[in-house]
Amino acid sequence: MKLAAELAAFSARIGHDFHRPELLLRAVTHSSLSSPTRPSNERFEFLGDRVLGLSIATALFDADGQAAEGQLAPRFNALVRQETCAEVARDIGLGDVLKLGRSEMLSGGRRKEALLGDAMEALIAAVYLDAGFETARDMVLRLWGGRIADAETNARDPKSALQEWAQARGLPPPAYLETGREGPDHQPIFTVEARLTTGQSETGRASGKRAAEQAAARALLARMEAEND
Structure with a gap:
């Protein structure tokens, strides 16, 4: 029942x-x-x-x-x-x-x-x-x-889109740094920071490192586009 x-x-x-x-x-x-x-x-x-x-x-x-x-x-x-x-x-x-x-x-x-x-x-x-x-x-x-x-x-790949945004402004590609990992080995959660050479950065968290990088890139791209509207 x-x-x-x-x-x-x-x-x-x-x-x-x-x-x-x-x-x-x-x-x-x-x-x-x-x-x-x-x-x-x-x-x-x-x-x-x-x-x-x-x-x-x-x-x-x-x-x-x-x-x-x-x-x-x-x-x-x-x-x-x-x-x-x-x-x-x-x-x-x-x-x-x-x-x-x-x-x-x-x-x-x-x-x-x-x-x-x-x-x-x-x-x-x-x-x-x-x-x-x-x-x-x-x-x-x-x-x-x-x-x-x-x-x-x-459909846009966030990392590619962020890199294109940076290159269009004469900036080097963004850097990605793993800043944290938590949870059990079979199900880790990664925290990654995406950073531009101009100093702006955002972080992303996900169950895979690539997904965390994508989340960080998406957040940073959204911020930069908003600031440059």
Whole structure:
């Protein structure tokens, strides 16, 4: 009863009432808890990735009738990448309902980016199998929300954009310095500082060093653009 109530509450949160609740249960079941009678969500990930891709590609294609393929591709990649799927998963509290084995749970599985991203794709597949493509697409568009409208901006690589900004003003490329690392070895959190030779700097924190550098670059670029408006 507790499991059924938990999944029903989650269904309400994502705006889809499952006709076949077993599909949702499979979508949130990680391989660490799977068994012959309780399959994991791995096959659903494969299908959900394709449903997500078609949903996002169609939305981008319809939103900008003038964009060339070279403009649409980076926007698409920014919206379907694992990091974005994990962000959406966090927005809807997907990690809270994941069914994990004990070791995966103790290692912080509910917060792992890869695990959340995969589960988000599996959830999309579950909705697709339960109610068809249009319903799954509508859920994707609803949950991705403003990310689609902001895709052109989000598609820019922050480190490249910051370097281009600096070079356009005759400045050397920014420097990146790891200033902190915390958490267990299997799930570290990095803090990185991005600094210009003119002295301005910003920091970023993320579960990977590259992601932390990107976060720092994004913050510093936003600051410099605001100051130079």
